[in-house]
Amino acid sequence: MLHLRLIVPAGLTDRVVSTLERTVGTTHLVVVPGAARDPAGDLVLCDVAREAGDGLIAELRDLGLDENGSIAADDIGLSLSRHADQAEEEAPGEGADAVLWEQLADATHEESTLSVTYLAFLTLATMIAACGVVLDNAILIVGAMAVGPEFGPLAGLCTAVVRRSARLALRSAVALLAGFAAAMLLTTGFSLLMNALGLFHKSMLEADRPNTSFIFNPDLFSLVVAVLAGVAGMLSLTSAKSGALVGVAISVTTVPAAANAAVALGYGDLNQVSGSSGQLLINLGGIVVAGTLTLLVQKALWAGGRGRPAPESR
Incomplete structure (x- = not known):
């Protein structure tokens, strides 16, 4: 009720x-x-x-x-x-x-704004993931995934497409792109500082990393997981089952991929930069497409069944 x-x-x-x-x-x-x-x-x-x-x-x-x-x-x-x-x-x-479309739009509006808090969480998550990829530590990777706030603007993009809201789409895209760019730039500087302190070394990045090598080796499973996570994430938002978002956050490798690319960039390892960037784009694209399709299906089913279709954004 x-x-x-x-x-x-x-x-x-x-x-x-x-x-x-x-x-x-x-x-x-x-x-x-x-x-x-x-x-x-x-x-x-x-x-x-x-x-x-x-x-x-x-x-x-x-x-x-x-x-x-x-x-x-x-x-x-x-x-x-x-x-x-x-x-x-x-x-x-x-x-x-x-689906309460007004509630969804209000929630995604707040979560998809490029704010200092959003940038801080995304940067901290990326730095934690940087430690995880260098140390090949899966626990740190999972922790970084849980801290990352990037699903907010991803959900905002999905909602913007369905509601045909150019303003929300622009806000979400800016938060997503500018946020990751700033986080990766700061993480590159962080990795160079850690290298100067003797805590990071290029050999650690290029060593065999059985726990984290998947981050810079995208494959079909990367897309499959991103699609499934996109569906689960949007369902959790529209049904007010927010607890499921934690599972969504730790099932995709957006933040770890950005972190690995940032560290690799600092060491000039262009192969890992390319692989990690590909992993990042696959995850972002898969989530947006799957989340948008999920909202469109919900809109069609509810409007065609008993509900009223979602109004356009004003």
Whole structure:
């Protein structure tokens, strides 16, 4: 269930309440006249089944409530109510399959912004991975994968394509490309510093590395894993199963590939630079294509079944 908190201009309250009352899957409707001060208006509260939430939010936006008032939605962790149970039963479809497009767009907007925090996490993850590839330490590689925040802009690109949002696509692409470029440049400097301190050596990079050699030797399995991870990642976002994102993060070699390329660049090993860059591009491309197709399938199934199609970005 979702809990909606609406601030409604007084002249629009009757239309909003009417929309809520005729939407299958809504319950616990509360109207508090004149309670809102900024913006001024009536406070309207209700609960709605997740599978009916996207269509209802779209209707409220059609009424202009997002421009003249406010629409806020929160997931309800626990709801003990016969009315809530009945609302979920009456709502078409399954809540686990429903996609809240506005929520997805808002989440990917935040995660796909080129911020200092994003750059810090990506750089630190790449430096940890650099230590992992030089030491041939799988534990460090897995740790670096888990720290890396790159799935945010990847998901943003997928969402931008489906919603036809050029602004989100540009923001995500900048975060992804500029982020990796900065992280790799700083990691190259980090590896040279570690070399000067005697902690890294070119022979360590060129030695047999049974645990990490796959990073600069891309093959068909690299694409297969990237595609599977892209599907799993988008499903975890749209179904609010965020815990699955950790598994997605440690199943692809984006950050380790960027780290290996950065270290190899510092030592002038162009073969490993090329192989690692290929691995990076395969993973990024596979995730974006698979994630986009996953969203398109979800959009088609939900719209063709019981839901309402995703609105274009405004």
